[in-house]
Amino acid sequence: MTSQVREQISVARDFSPYPxxxxxxxxxxxxxxxxxxxxxxxxxxxxxxxxxxxxxxxCGSSFLDEAFGGLVREDGFTKEQLDRQLVISAGDDSSxxxxxxxADEYIAxxxxxx
Amino acid sequence: MKxxxxxxxxxxxxxxxxxxxxxxxxxxxxxxxRRATGGRAPIADDDTEPVVSDLxxxxxPEVFSLEENFAGVAEVxxxxxxxxxxxxxxxxxxxxxxxxxxxxxxxxxxxxxxxxWSAGREKLLPVAVDQWxxxxxRQLEDMGFFDLLRTTxxxxxxxxxxxxxxxxxxxYLKLRSGEKAEGIEFQALHNDLNxxxxxxxxxxxxxxxxxxxxxxxxxxxxxxRARRPQWWLxxxxxxxxxxxxxxxxxxxxxxxxxxxxxHGEFVKRLARNDDAHLIQAAHExxxxxxxxxxxxxxxxxxxxxxxxxxxxxxxxxxxVVSGRGEYICTKPAGLNRTDRxxxxxxxxxxxxxxxxxxxxx
Numbered sequence: 159m160t161s162q163v164r165e166q167i168s169v170a171r172d173f174s175p176y177p178x179x180x181x182x183x184x185x186x187x188x189x190x191x192x193x194x195x196x197x198x199x200x201x202x203x204x205x206x207x208x209x210x211x212x213x214x215x216x217c218g219s220s221f222l223d224e225a226f227g228g229l230v231r232e233d234g235f236t237k238e239q240l241d242r243q244l245v246i247s248a249g250d251d252s253s254x255x256x257x258x259x260x261a262d263e264y265i266a267x268x269x270x271x272x
Numbered sequence: 273m274k275x276x277x278x279x280x281x282x283x284x285x286x287x288x289x290x291x292x293x294x295x296x297x298x299x300x301x302x303x304x305x306r307r308a309t310g311g312r313a314p315i316a317d318d319d320t321e322p323v324v325s326d327l328x329x330x331x332x333p334e335v336f337s338l339e340e341n342f343a344g345v346a347e348v349x350x351x352x353x354x355x356x357x358x359x360x361x362x363x364x365x366x367x368x369x370x371x372x373x374x375x376x377x378x379x380x381x382x383x384x385x386x387x388x389w390s391a392g393r394e395k396l397l398p399v400a401v402d403q404w405x406x407x408x409x410r411q412l413e414d415m416g417f418f419d420l421l422r423t424t425x426x427x428x429x430x431x432x433x434x435x436x437x438x439x440x441x442x443x444y445l446k447l448r449s450g451e452k453a454e455g456i457e458f459q460a461l462h463n464d465l466n467x468x469x470x471x472x473x474x475x476x477x478x479x480x481x482x483x484x485x486x487x488x489x490x491x492x493x494x495x496x497r498a499r500r501p502q503w504w505l506x507x508x509x510x511x512x513x514x515x516x517x518x519x520x521x522x523x524x525x526x527x528x529x530x531x532x533x534x535h536g537e538f539v540k541r542l543a544r545n546d547d548a549h550l551i552q553a554a555h556e557x558x559x560x561x562x563x564x565x566x567x568x569x570x571x572x573x574x575x576x577x578x579x580x581x582x583x584x585x586x587x588x589x590x591x592v593v594s595g596r597g598e599y600i601c602t603k604p605a606g607l608n609r610t611d612r613x614x615x616x617x618x619x620x621x622x623x624x625x626x627x628x629x630x631x632x633x
């Protein structure tokens with residue numbers, strides 16, 4: 159049940175500027191921890207969640223796939239639901255545009271759309 | 273068997289060093305060993321033959337570079353790596369006084385295996401540190417190698433002008449090590465690189481490549497082994513060519529061992545499964561596997577994919593060495609990637625990944 163209209167998550171500020179790894183065994187700032195600790199609670203609370211990568215030093219595929227693809231695989235979200243509810247951006251940092259593209263791609267792949 | 277006395281143990285150690293000394297031809301190396309024994313003369317307390325020593329003596333070849341002397345480096349690494357596992361020897365005397373040239377990759381794998389030895393609390397004895405080549409010593413100092421050896425370089429001669437130029441032209445960055453995907457360690461290395469290269473451009477693709485390599489170490493490299501995962505990372509910068517080498521390695525099972533364990537069916541379908549082909553195949557595996565298809569994407573997307581992300585900015589080379597295999601991808605600016613496979617006679621423990629980047633504007 160969502161109670162807020164919009165929620166913003168800055169990966170660098172609210173989680174870590176150094177996201178890396180897939181599972182908790184891989185590192186403290188892994189995709190699983192970001193998904194379980196930030197993304198899923200925000201998606202349950204708000205109608206729209208904006209995730210910004212501005213300020214992070216980079217983002218590997220394992221982190222992105224587990225954080226975003228994992229929403230479909232592990233938490234039961236559908237791609238259509240995430241298309242409506244989740245907005246991912248690089249903020250003002252164009253060098254992180256690839257990460258945004260990959261996050262969207264991993265959601266589509268997890269949902270069997272790629 | 274009767275427990276050897278303290279005096280007997282001491283004699284065994286000295287005898288092993290003397291046996292090693294007899295094999296040496298150069299006076300400098302003999303002096304190195306005199307230093308290692310503290311100048312003491314070996315004295316036996318009886319006429320019996322000494323028992324097997326608990327000292328491992330390793331001396332390094334003149335060229336300590338995976339590029340120019342793969343077998344020589346692999347032999348040193350394998351001897352120490354094997355001794356770590358075997359736990360028979362309690363002390364390691366490492367003689368590096370013969371090294372005249374050391375590459376970034378050679379320095380990293382040696383540092384890694386010595387770190388592994390030290391972590392087991394076995395004693396590490398650097399031999400004749402004052403006779404190590406001055407240029408190599410400076411390089412190792414920059415890398416923080418002496419902290420690892422818990423010693424300090426002494427008695428180094430003043431560098432000749434051309435040597436000083438060489439040392440100042442190629443700068444080696446501090447070695448880093450960890451057990452997990454620790455992005456902050458890459459960032460620290462990047463800050464060091466910025467300081468020596470005068471660069472400040474963000475490198476999110478390189479961050480992704482290096483942290484994915486760390487993730488692979490945490491997830492796969494040591495799965496079949498009893499010890500904790502560990503990676504070692506360093507970089508060097510050549511100011512003349514504006515070339516950066518970033519190198520990460522582990523001392524785990526290696527791709528040619530872990531790939532068949534994890535993806536046996538895939539490996540059976542390969543036309544060839546020598547080490548070099550297995551390394552190349554590991555980059556393609558996520559495309560063909562249905563089980564856990566979402567996993568294993570980092571090797572292709574980020575670790576090798578960094579080359580594609582670098583685009584037309586400059587030349588870039590990607591290299592993986594594991595077991596007896598070597599996989600090298602070269603991508604000149606604006607051109608397509610070319611792949612090359614090499615097979616060596618000796619195996620290198622673990623996996624080494626190197627990215628060579630051209631920073632010319």
